[in-house]
Amino acid sequence: MEILMSILIGFLFMAAIYLILSRSLLRIIIGTGLLSHGTHLLLITMGGLGGKNAPVLSEGVTDYVDPLPQALILTAIVISFGVTAFSLVLAYRTYKELGTDNMSLMKGTEDND
Amino acid sequence: MKTNDLIIQTTTKVVFYIIFLFSIHIFFAGHYTPGGGFVGGLLMSSAIVLLLLAFDLKTVQAMLPVNYTVVTAIGLLIALATASGSIFFNVPFFTHAFDYYNLPLLGKTSIHTAMFFDTGVYLVVVGVTMTIIQMIGGDE
Amino acid sequence: MINLLLFPVLIPFLFATILLFFPKKVKAQRIMVTIGLLLSLISAIMLLIKVKTDGVQAITLGSWAPPFGITMTSDMISALLVTSSIIISLFVVWYSFTSIGEDREKAFYYPAILFMLTGVNGAFTTGDIFNMFVFFEVLLMSSYVLIVLGGEKVQLRESIKYILVNIVSSSLFVITVGYLYSVVGTLNMADISVKLATIGQSGIVTVIAVLFLVVFGIKGAIFPLFFWLPGSYAAPPLPVLTLFGALLTKVGVYAIMRTYTLFFTTDVGFTHELLMILSIITIVAGCIGALAYFDLKQIIIYNIVIAVGVILFGASTMNENGMLGSVFYLIHDILIKGALFLLIGIIIKITGTSDLRKMGGLMKRYPVLAWSYLIAAFGLAGIPPLSGFVGKLLIVQGGFEGEYLWQSIFILASSLIVLLSAIRIFIYAFWGEEKGVKDISIKTYRHLLAPTICLVIVTVLYGIGSEYLVPFMTDAATVLLDPSVYTDAVFGGVK
Numbered sequence: 001m002e003i004l005m006s007i008l009i010g011f012l013f014m015a016a017i018y019l020i021l022s023r024s025l026l027r028i029i030i031g032t033g034l035l036s037h038g039t040h041l042l043l044i045t046m047g048g049l050g051g052k053n054a055p056v057l058s059e060g061v062t063d064y065v066d067p068l069p070q071a072l073i074l075t076a077i078v079i080s081f082g083v084t085a086f087s088l089v090l091a092y093r094t095y096k097e098l099g100t101d102n103m104s105l106m107k108g109t110e111d112n113d
Numbered sequence: 114m115k116t117n118d119l120i121i122q123t124t125t126k127v128v129f130y131i132i133f134l135f136s137i138h139i140f141f142a143g144h145y146t147p148g149g150g151f152v153g154g155l156l157m158s159s160a161i162v163l164l165l166l167a168f169d170l171k172t173v174q175a176m177l178p179v180n181y182t183v184v185t186a187i188g189l190l191i192a193l194a195t196a197s198g199s200i201f202f203n204v205p206f207f208t209h210a211f212d213y214y215n216l217p218l219l220g221k222t223s224i225h226t227a228m229f230f231d232t233g234v235y236l237v238v239v240g241v242t243m244t245i246i247q248m249i250g251g252d253e
Numbered sequence: 254m255i256n257l258l259l260f261p262v263l264i265p266f267l268f269a270t271i272l273l274f275f276p277k278k279v280k281a282q283r284i285m286v287t288i289g290l291l292l293s294l295i296s297a298i299m300l301l302i303k304v305k306t307d308g309v310q311a312i313t314l315g316s317w318a319p320p321f322g323i324t325m326t327s328d329m330i331s332a333l334l335v336t337s338s339i340i341i342s343l344f345v346v347w348y349s350f351t352s353i354g355e356d357r358e359k360a361f362y363y364p365a366i367l368f369m370l371t372g373v374n375g376a377f378t379t380g381d382i383f384n385m386f387v388f389f390e391v392l393l394m395s396s397y398v399l400i401v402l403g404g405e406k407v408q409l410r411e412s413i414k415y416i417l418v419n420i421v422s423s424s425l426f427v428i429t430v431g432y433l434y435s436v437v438g439t440l441n442m443a444d445i446s447v448k449l450a451t452i453g454q455s456g457i458v459t460v461i462a463v464l465f466l467v468v469f470g471i472k473g474a475i476f477p478l479f480f481w482l483p484g485s486y487a488a489p490p491l492p493v494l495t496l497f498g499a500l501l502t503k504v505g506v507y508a509i510m511r512t513y514t515l516f517f518t519t520d521v522g523f524t525h526e527l528l529m530i531l532s533i534i535t536i537v538a539g540c541i542g543a544l545a546y547f548d549l550k551q552i553i554i555y556n557i558v559i560a561v562g563v564i565l566f567g568a569s570t571m572n573e574n575g576m577l578g579s580v581f582y583l584i585h586d587i588l589i590k591g592a593l594f595l596l597i598g599i600i601i602k603i604t605g606t607s608d609l610r611k612m613g614g615l616m617k618r619y620p621v622l623a624w625s626y627l628i629a630a631f632g633l634a635g636i637p638p639l640s641g642f643v644g645k646l647l648i649v650q651g652g653f654e655g656e657y658l659w660q661s662i663f664i665l666a667s668s669l670i671v672l673l674s675a676i677r678i679f680i681y682a683f684w685g686e687e688k689g690v691k692d693i694s695i696k697t698y699r700h701l702l703a704p705t706i707c708l709v710i711v712t713v714l715y716g717i718g719s720e721y722l723v724p725f726m727t728d729a730a731t732v733l734l735d736p737s738v739y740t741d742a743v744f745g746g747v748k
Contacts, residue, residue: 020421025413032420039424039431046431069434072383076427078151079390083423085245086397087416092249093401094409106410186273193267200256206263206325207315 005045012038025091025101029084036080040073047072118167125167132160140235144223150231154238161243170250181243188236195229257303258310258327260296261335262374264289269367279358283350286363290343293370297336304332305725309732309742311380311443319743320441326380326743329729330580334377334507337584340711341499341591342370347704348595349492351697352602357403357490365402366496369395376504380743382433383440385508386426389472393419396501399493400485411488418481422471429464436461443743446515446736454519462517462524466509466531473505475565476535479558483542486557487550491598494550498557499591503583506561510568510579514733521571529569533660535562536667543674549597549607549682552674553590556633559667560586566664567648568733575651576730581719582644585632588712589640592629593675595705596622600682602701604689609678614687622702623683625709630679632712634672640716 012034019031047069054064095101136156143149164173199208211225268289272282304310304327313322327335346366353362372392379385397419400412434440436457437448449458470478486497509528517524535558542555564586567579597607599622604612616623628639635641645668652661715722732738 020417028417032417032424035421035424036427039427042428043431043434046435048435068440069431072427072430072434072440074151075383075387079387079423082241082394083390083416083420085242086394087413087420089245089248090397090401090409090412090416093404094413097404097406097409103413106413182273182276186270189266189270189273193263193270197263203255205312205314205316205322206256206259209315 001049002045005041005049009038009042009045012041023103025094025103028103029087029091032087033080033084036076036084040076040080043073043076044069122167125163129160129164132156132163136160140231143231144225144228150234151238154235155242157235158239158242158246161239162246165246165250170247181240181247183240184236185240185244188233188238188240190233191236192230192233195226195233198226255312257296257300258312258325258332258378261293261300261339262325262371262378264293264296265367265370265374268292269364269371272364272367273361276361276364277359279355282358282363286346286367287343289367290339290346290370293374294336294339294343297332297339300327301332301336301725304329305728309739311743311745313743320439320444323384324380324441324443324743325378325384326443326739327378328732328739328742329725330507330510330583330733331377333580333584333725333729334503334587335374337587338370338373338377338500338503341587341708342366342496344591344595344704344708345492345495348495348598348701351700352598353490353492360402361398362402365395365398368392369399369496369500371395373500373504377507380442381440382442382445383430386423386430389426389504390423392501392504393423396497399496400489402493403490405488408488411485414481415485418471418485422468425464425471426468429461429468432457432461432464441743442511442515443740446740449516449519450736452519458517459520459523462513462520463527465512465517466524466528469505469508469512470531471505472502473509473565474502474535474558474561475509476531476538476562479535479538479561482558483551483554486554487548491594491601495591495594495598498554498594499587502557502561503587506564506583509565510583510733513568514571514576515736515739518736525569525571528565529657529660532562532565532569533663535559535565536663540667540670540674544670544677547609547681549601549609549678552678553593553597556593556671556674557586557590559671560590563645563648563664563667566660567644567651570648570651570655570657571734572651572655573730573734574647574654576733577726578644578647578649578651580644580726580729580733581647581722582641585640585644585712585715588708588715589629589633592705592708592712593626593633595701595708596626596629597678599698599701599705600626600678603691603693603698604682605691606689609681612682612689613685614683615690616683617687618690619698621706623679625702625706626683627679628713629709630672630675632709632716633675635668636672638716640712640719642716643719 016031016035016038019027019034022028047066091101098106100106136153139148139156140150140153196207199206209226211223213221213223216222268285272285275281309326309328311324311326313319313324315322369392372388372395375388376385376392379388397412397416400415401408437445439445439448452458474482486494513524513528539555539558539562543552543559546552564579564583567575567582601607603615606612632639632641635645649661649664652664
């Protein structure tokens, strides 16, 4: 299971890097989304995959998954949700203002906007 | 432009309330089982987004005349106030308290300070999501 | 009051929330933000006194026992950093009243500053590595808002790069925390320290240490990772640049200092050597940048890079003088960079350009500005008895004690280049023929000058009064050098 997860995470990172290096702003944002998905999966794999058990500890239960990584990815998901939403708004505004979503056309210097 | 979106408009009028009630259910379910303020808030905002899809921004603004920044601020204040309650008892911040009450209609109910905190989260999520969506959709 | 250490985090948060209710009422916003910052400052000073008398303060949120809950810890260095960041915010806000313009004030400018302060103070105070990530995100989100606020073309263009770099580094942060968690099975910083010490030297721990260096290095702008800094920082208006330049990189530096003194002390031969090499190259790169540009903003921005290198060099020596110097220099740098950015802000306001070649001869009409700039420039370079002197002296002393001869000579040489780059601004802007001078109303000039001069005075006092600050700084350095003080405070009574 861990090996499968590692391969999946690797694929996600690969796709994310490919997308982030592309020129279109929207693709870059999708790339960051994939990057954070990969990160979250990595986090939950690092905490130990517990198979079928629930992350609940109560009396009489001896077999449970560590709940902490799950709490962590929940937090991380919320944060990446916020960041992605923000960058979407920003991308939209940039497109409106600069008239392009192509990063290579956005290179500019002080003299040349 | 006049478009023929009668079906979605009619469905939305019904479905909106179902989603809204479901979001409330999810919110309270978070007390002991999966659910909670964040998911509930997202559901609520998705219901409002459905309204936005069916009608246009101005109509929805007339239906729900809410300033979502203020909703966010109220949510943050509720969350902060709940957590700060512990300061007055000189126990560590975020220390929670709960008790059982006999409420009319509901019978024996457990009330937990985390629930008030979650109310804040719910409002913040609705506020932030809707602010962002309005920002994108606003100038079209 | 066991919650005292949370107040510098909570009060800005509370006031930021209140400010969200009436974004259009500029006057009320100004009053509230000032009250909020003053209250935060009072609480921070009370905290400073408390930490001085009672030692490290720790509290675990929600009454959970450490290491299970999120611990907030305030030792001397974090209390000092919290206090100085509030001071800087106070001056920047005061400066913003005349400088930032009403459009931005109505667009949630002050709440964003307060939210950022919440994040900065939280990152300084937290004792939990994942919670540090959360506070980083709080401050980053607010900095995203601040960097795009106003929506000029340059801002939009640069902010995309800034956000992208930070998203990638945040993902790396989470990955690193994941690795660390799989090794030690805890997130509490004190507990990590204890557990890593029992694990001892091991390859994976070194990998994690280097990953942390990359993560915080991106935020703190060390050598190969500072590429984003000059472009992004030059885009927003000056008060925002001041806040970023004075505070944000310092959060990264603080995080490196914290992790490299608390966690990764088992393989000093590799990790700290790497840190030292990188800090020296950082200084060299910063020096080249500071001399290469004719742009006021860029010169001072590259001076941030130099300062980051100097501070980290002191920390990487891991001896008493080096660490003491680092702490001294860290606080000095927050104050002096604040003062310098505000000063060049006035120059840019007067001349309407940030190009040195297009200005000159300001001395005749604005002598007060000229002299206060000269004092700040000398303070930056570390001319005794001004504020940079003690820190640099101690860092170099620490370098010689650790027998890092060449590296210390680099530090000394960098001071000369810093002086040169700062004096170049003075020569070009204030001496020579008067050119590029626009008339700004005397009222605006005075309103901008008042907070700036007060901040310069604070830096001068910091230099002259360093004798009185030594006990505070020593406390901070002691905790950094001896992790057991920190861990004992967190686990006080539990173990």
